[in-house]
Amino acid sequence: MTLECPMPQTEFDIITLGHGSGGQLSAKLLQQFVFNELTNPLLATQHDGAVFEAHGTLAFSTDSYVVNPIFFPGGNIGDLAINGTLNDLAMCGATPKYLSLSFILEDGLPIQDFWRIIQTIKRICIEQKVWIITGDTKVVEKGKGDKIFINTSGIGFVNAKASLSAARVEIDDCVMVSHAIGFHGISILSQREGLQFETEIKSDTRCVSSIVQACLERYGQDIKWLRDPTRGGVATSLNELAEAIDFGISIEENALKVDGLVKGACSLFGLDPLFVANEGVFIAVVSPAIAEDMVLFLQNNKESELAFILGKICADHPKKLTLKSKIGGRRVVTKLLGDQLPRIC
């Protein structure tokens, strides 16, 4: 991997407890790795908090990111921490603007790894035009953390045309998914100790904010509900919607788009792609009148070129998610209970 910027000279090649002491080592690390790299006028004040003006309707979201391994095909924990919160804001119909960024580092984390993660964060912030405006760094003893934990919170400005709420969902609305599913979960699984397998499957971690905003501009209130199906996958998100409305949700297995490699890995491990995590996909429930047009619109975008209509809102089986299997049988799809565990044979 080529780094965008060479790493500055440091006295240590690993993070030590001293880097979290609040003293000189901390100050130097923050200056070289955070303030210099993620620079913007609000961060530059180096105050305990950021002070800024805001006008309009705001969306606010927070999330903590823990992943093992921290580097995986298609990205690293930095991608997840920034894209994850940006996507949560996007699902509120908001254009993200400001982020907080907090690290909990484990004693012994290679400085080079921290640098790579910072560079990833820097790249996404530039691409998405968002500012890191406040943050924190703590170091915990070895064994008390898992290399690096990241928390981000974000503030975004809600699009005036957006009106997103489960309460607006009606019978015959279409359930659309923005891309093929299952990439992230399987890419992580392929790297787990003991389950490693050779694959080209990459995580789909990406920010979907731009395409969501483009859709909201174009279709406004015809988009009624948005959700990014991360942990627990599409089935869990749709179950949450089903519980929130008085209708049923009916989906078709034949409509589902799953990459051949992801499908193969799922088949091998006994996993259901409907429950596998995604990090760059969103589900939209939209009016039937615009559904076809929106699918085509999404398909014209590289990052949503496999957008598809998965099913619809229906009167049958209220509060349940049902699936028509590829051979025509119908069954209920329940929420994921614990982790999906690979099966024996």
Place this chain on the structure above:
Amino acid sequence: MKYLQEFADETLVKEGIEKIRSLIKHPWKIMEVCGGQTHSFVKYGLLDLLPKTLQLIHGPGCPVCVTPSSIIDLAVELAQQPQFILCSFGDMLRVPGTTMSLLEAKSRGADVRILYSPLEAIKIAKENPLKEVVFFAVGFETTAPANGLSVKQAHREGVKNYSLLSAHVLVPPAMEAILNDSEAKVDGFLAAGHVCTIMGYDDYEPIAYNYHVPIVVSGFEPLDLIHGLYRTIYLLENKSNIVENAYARVVTKAGNRTAQALLLEVFEPCDRYWRGIGLIPNSGLKINKTYQEYDAFHKFSLQIESAKENTECIAGDILKGIKKPFDCKHFGKKCTPLFPLGAPMVSNEGACAAYYNYAKI
């Protein structure tokens, strides 16, 4: 996907089901032996499409489900000792023992690792020479060869801190036990395709002959299952108690000779207690004398206690086909995959979990 998609073709499935409808003249009870088959029946919604005169009985072919809690207790006990690293397959971790599951032991600090291949455990043993690495080996004749191979590899490479806690079980003795049970009424069997891939199907011929039941080797995709059912019903209607292969794209009569030789080299049959069913003579595999230094039972002087199974769980009746998961008063209430009372609710391939996860509408 090649060889999967083609076997789930909606039109062909419908044609197959129509053929079954016109063939079946009597109410038959057919047991699919393997949990993978149960999973497919329920996942694809096949149960609703089949004629009501055909009753499917979900057999004991989920290795996780039939592993007795006493062996799980031993695995938990080992895992809780600091010098041990306990490795196993993913779905084994959630099965409750009498005190806790391996997953809970892990949360309480035990070093428990999920592996997909036992050969990974050898790697872990080499990386941790001061620890004892135990692979909790569960499964039928399908997983036993790979686990046997890990023993051979450890032996060849001189890895001394590796052993196998073998809870392997064998399919044909379990089928005989079910046929010997006066309560269980099975007219015919779908034999487990994966097991037959390894073992062939010679062993089933005496069973078909002695107990007067047709046995048809079947695969796992919808068309495989329909083909298997069609042939079983055909044999039943024609009173032909023979063994047939309806999974010829994978299974041969002789099976995989190399894998069989490996099993013979490393293991020997032993009596085994099956959760929910009881003791079945010669239905398990233990490591033989030649390799006993890799047998965790021998190495750590472990004894299988006769554990008390949860009396609220009707696993035995489910596994013998006497009752359906829906017949259990705790199904989906007190007993869910998150808090299973008994093993069939744990693994994806357990009959109860299959019904729970892919419940009928």
